[in-house]
Amino acid sequence: MLYAFSTSELMDRPDLWQAVHSLRHSIFVDEMGWDDLRRPDGLEIDQFDHEEATHHLVVRNGELAGYQRMLPTTRPHLLTEVLTDLYEGTPPCGPDVFELTRYAVAKPYREGRWGVSSVGSELIAGFIEWGMTRGVDKVIIEFEPMWVLRALQLRFLAQPLGYQRTYGRQQVVATLLTFDETTLRTVREKRNFDAAVLAQGEPDFIGYRKAS
Amino acid sequence: MAHFDKTLEYIDKIQNAHTPEDVCRALVDVTSQFGLTALLAGTVPGQGTPGEEQRGHVLLCDWPMDWLERYVTRNYVDHDPLVQYMRKNPSQVTWSDAAARIDLDRSAREVFCDAGAYKLNDGYALPLVTLEGEIVMISLGGEQVDLDEHAVRLISLASTYAIGRAIQLSSASPTIDHRPELTPREKECMRWAAAGKSEWEISQILGISEHTSEKHLLNAKAKLGASNRVQAIAEAIRHGYIA
Numbered sequence: 001m002l003y004a005f006s007t008s009e010l011m012d013r014p015d016l017w018q019a020v021h022s023l024r025h026s027i028f029v030d031e032m033g034w035d036d037l038r039r040p041d042g043l044e045i046d047q048f049d050h051e052e053a054t055h056h057l058v059v060r061n062g063e064l065a066g067y068q069r070m071l072p073t074t075r076p077h078l079l080t081e082v083l084t085d086l087y088e089g090t091p092p093c094g095p096d097v098f099e100l101t102r103y104a105v106a107k108p109y110r111e112g113r114w115g116v117s118s119v120g121s122e123l124i125a126g127f128i129e130w131g132m133t134r135g136v137d138k139v140i141i142e143f144e145p146m147w148v149l150r151a152l153q154l155r156f157l158a159q160p161l162g163y164q165r166t167y168g169r170q171q172v173v174a175t176l177l178t179f180d181e182t183t184l185r186t187v188r189e190k191r192n193f194d195a196a197v198l199a200q201g202e203p204d205f206i207g208y209r210k211a212s
Numbered sequence: 213m214a215h216f217d218k219t220l221e222y223i224d225k226i227q228n229a230h231t232p233e234d235v236c237r238a239l240v241d242v243t244s245q246f247g248l249t250a251l252l253a254g255t256v257p258g259q260g261t262p263g264e265e266q267r268g269h270v271l272l273c274d275w276p277m278d279w280l281e282r283y284v285t286r287n288y289v290d291h292d293p294l295v296q297y298m299r300k301n302p303s304q305v306t307w308s309d310a311a312a313r314i315d316l317d318r319s320a321r322e323v324f325c326d327a328g329a330y331k332l333n334d335g336y337a338l339p340l341v342t343l344e345g346e347i348v349m350i351s352l353g354g355e356q357v358d359l360d361e362h363a364v365r366l367i368s369l370a371s372t373y374a375i376g377r378a379i380q381l382s383s384a385s386p387t388i389d390h391r392p393e394l395t396p397r398e399k400e401c402m403r404w405a406a407a408g409k410s411e412w413e414i415s416q417i418l419g420i421s422e423h424t425s426e427k428h429l430l431n432a433k434a435k436l437g438a439s440n441r442v443q444a445i446a447e448a449i450r451h452g453y454i455a
Contacts, residue, residue, distance in 0.1 A: 088216035089216065089217075090455070092455035093455060094455060097455070112345065114341045114345040114347075115345045116343060137452075138452065145340075145368065145369075145372055146340055146341045146372075148372045148373070148376065149340045149341070149342060149343075149348075149372055149375055149376050149379075150341075150342070150343045151376075152373070152376025152377070152379065152380060153342060153343045153376065153379055153380070154343065155380070157227075157452075158373070158376070159220070159223070160219070160220070160223065160369055160373075162216065163216070163219075163365040163366070163369065164365060164368065164369065173369070178452055190343065
């Protein structure tokens with residue numbers, strides 16, 4: 001299941017808060033080499049973990065298996081502040097547009113080099129369901145170009161916001177994805193799971209397994 | 213910025229193509245500016261895939277027909293340096309670089325030589341990965357190829373959308389975009405109208421006649437099924453044409 005938390009709700013659950021920020025550190029700093037974000041306490045936190053951010057957590061076997069963060073575009077976000085060379089013109093913004101950042105699947109829950117794991121696709125189904133309940137039907141994502149093809153296969157309507165750039169070893173392109181019922185149906189079909197993934201309430205206490 | 217608008221226009225055209233042939237044409241429109249006039253895209257077949265099955269891997273093709281025939285019947289796919297390169301290291305590459313990085317045996321040289329006979333002297337190839345983890349290779353070739361950094365960025369972007377569209381068209385379910393199709397100009401006029409500009413002001417901003425800006429707005433209004441300007445703007449916002 002996928003749980004959505006505001007930043008303050010997340011801080012009320014120290015076990016989850018700790019799990020979220022250490023998963024982010026292990027993936028984005030240790031694995032992907034975003035050294036600017038390195039911290040001695042092994043917790044990755046940035047200026048966008050503010051009160052209007054929403055944190056999506058996928059919990060499996062009592063541990064944090066997947067994560068993504070949704071940022072409103074009605075205030076400064078990654079694209080407008082940090083990744084400014086990824087867009088041309090004026091980036092889309094409004095109450096119906098969120099920016100999806102820090103998409104992460106914990107190592108034990110991945111599927112090979114190219115595959116989209118069930119945790120990965122649960123995050124996708126999750127942000128669509130979450131968006132639909134609150135009048136959001138567009139997300140800005142800065143991702144590897146190969147995700148554009150996957151998004152189109154999942155029946156997102158995709159629109160590039162700029163050209164791709166190379167950051168370190170990674171190619172990144174900013175893309176606006178629009179979704180509707182067809183998208184959700186397609187995502188559910190591809191993952192062979194028809195029910196909603198967005199959970200009510202909170203998960204039980206979880207322990208965080210350090211990435212090996 | 214100006215060239216990015218052009219890029220969006222190309223991608224719009226690709227996404228609104230209704231047949232694989234239209235997708236092909238829309239993509240070649242983009243790439244032919246840089247001398248890449250022929251295109252083949254498909255999933256990379258495993259070593260030893262029989263000829264008939266190889267054809268099933270093709271998603272988009274506007275190679276010269278007899279060259280494709282020759283390629284399949286002579287089983288060039290198992291010797292093509294590009295295919296070898298992509299199987300080993302899926303990343304974007306020019307044909308000549310791929311050839312330089314692979315040990316060319318006699319049959320590999322033959323493939324390149326033969327391609328030259330069809331006026332495919334050099335080219336550019338890039339891999340994409342599908343949801344199912346399959347590698348799709350797009351290979352573009354031409355007689356006189358002239359690529360710079362901007363060209364490569366534009367080509368990889370346009371190719372990705374072209375393959376996405378081709379895969380959408382090859383699967384049965386309907387596409388997501390049921391929106392009325394506005395042309396880039398119509399969208400632009402609507403955006404300015406939403407910003408409170410008059411027809412005359414829009415014509416000055418866009419460097420078109422007042423009559424033309426009026427026509428774009430009327431067309432957009434009709435396509436959006438709106439009875440007046442305000443409703444048209446509201447509909448354009450709802451459909452995501454105006455952010």
